[in-house]
Amino acid sequence: MTKEEAIAKAASRWYEGKSPQEIVEFQLYEDRLCMPLQLYQEAVEKVLGRPVYTIEYGMPERLIAEYEAIKSADGYQLQQGPEMA
DSSP, X not given: OOXXXXXXXXXXXXXXXXOHHHHXXXXXXXXXXXXXXXXXXXXXXXXXXXXXXXXXXXXXXXXXXXXXXXXXXXXXXXHHOTTTO
8 A cells, every 4th residue: 555545545534433353454454554543553452452562563463463363263253243153
């Protein structure tokens, strides 16, 4: 995603009404932040179930690995929700 695309995505406020899971599922895999950092951090912390420090965003592969492990362990229940599992 280009800088301009990220700015446009953020301006669209795509994250409003999204669950923490939906936010993480999209933003974690993007190189550019497309939303306010505070809202993203809140979503990541909720999904990972722990505090996430700003420095960790410099090593996204670790956050991705942790997130993927949680998804695997939960059988995608986080993404689908309990009513769909």
